[in-house]
């Protein structure tokens with residue numbers, strides 16, 4: 001059913017708050033079915049509709065999309081949404097279309113016919129599309145920038161929303177060089193308000209985002225990172241007989257609910273998915289090694305609940321009840337972002353991290369060697385290397401500490417909170433004695449492992465116990481344009497994103 005846009009007479013410039021609010025709430029109810037705005041949504045929407053830049057930091061699942069989707073239905077013209085992942089774009093566009101809102105995305109996964117139709121519409125002078133999702137790579141192509149300047153010259157570009165804006169910062173956990181090029185948007189399209197959205201920016205990154213995008217006197221909105229509906233837990237692989245079996249039992253025990261399992265390597269994803277399927281859990285792997293067709297088919301099957309579990313190296317959207325990390329993530333930011341896929345509908349959800357000493361060593365090895373390589377090429381990378389190490393140490397502390405997990409997460413984002421905030425919604429607060437016991441056992445197990453490893457080294461003639469080749473995928477990932485495998489948007493050429 002196609003809904004007609006609600007006429008809004010009162011939202012022009014920064015007019016009266018109450019009239020604006022009433023009209024906007026009507027839009028929210030009409031188009032999206034939500035009864036009230038959440039957190040800072042309204043402030044962000046009013047700011048951008050009045051033409052002001054805005055930096056909006058909201059927790060994962062906080063409802064950032066509404067901050068640009070409501071403005072898109074509030075007035076005719078186009079809202080351009082820059083999004084780093086094709087899967088997320090597809091997801092959002094599909095959901096908007098179901099609501100009768102004219103949304104499209106441009107990506108390499110579409111047929112030429114589909115792309116041509118969108119281009120015809122936006123070139124027409126009277127575009128029907130309200131939300132146009134694109135990748136940062138497409139923005140940096142001269143052809144698309146020219147197109148944008150034409151839309152802008154016709155007064156049809158209302159807002160530029162930059163999702164996952166932390167990707168612009170080299171200090172962010174998911175730096176994408178293509179995001180850097182977004183800095184030209186301000187000079188090319190000077191009067192269009194820019195809305196930068198993120199869930200994971202530490203203060204240094206926030207400043208970097210604001211400066212890199214040349215935001216002018218932006219309204220800065222920040223909400224707490226706390227996700228009260230997520231229960232955090234760590235399980236210690238070294239204390240389990242079989243971590244694979246433990247994970248499949250866990251997934252079976254929670255019934256037929258949607259889950260994501262994150263792994264660091266594609267091969268682990270494939271193995272894990274096969275293991276889960278053999279245990280009777282419908283699952284599929286989803287990673288950059290799959291072709292477009294396979295990825296789309298996995299995504300479709302998952303969204304339509306044909307499969308219960310996706311085992312992935314990359315994040316993508318859907319409300320899930322549980323997110324498991326089968327390998328330790330590289331930083332608290334990455335962990336927060338990924339575990340935050342759970343409970344985006346605010347219902348009780350779980351984050352389960354399987355921590356293993358081998359995974360820890362592997363990651364330390366990767367970071368050390370990546371650092372050594374970089375240091376050889378440029379001494380300016382030293383700061384970044386130190387940051388990667390510090391980030392990882394924070395993640396290890398999260399796993400190896402007997403203190404409140406929630407407090408650890410929030411402190412890593414600079415939020416000081418009492419442990420009472422958790423209300424026993426992490427294993428360390430709910431079962432402190434058990435967690436302390438596990439950590440003691442872990443220390444003892446590691447001491448034994450260390451000893452036997454030491455004797456193995458003495459016996460072995462080889463001085464190096466780590467085989468570089470087995471980690472080749474990590475090297476490749478590190479040398480990826482984005483330094484992150486989250487970029488699976490098919491970089492098959494400069495204009496491949498259109």
Ligand SMILES: Nc1ncnc2c1ncn2[C@@H]1O[C@H](COP(=O)(O)OP(=O)(O)OP(=O)(O)O)[C@@H](O)[C@H]1O
Pocket residue numbers: 034035036037038041058059060061062063064065066199319340341344345
């Ligand atoms: N005002 C609201 N009232 C109720 N539900 C809302 C409201 N705004 C958004 N939501 C719902 O919250 C969920 C998360 O919204 P959204 O996808 O925009 O979050 P997000 O901040 O982009 O999260 P993430 O960073 O994890 O991608 C969605 O299911 C959305 O429909």
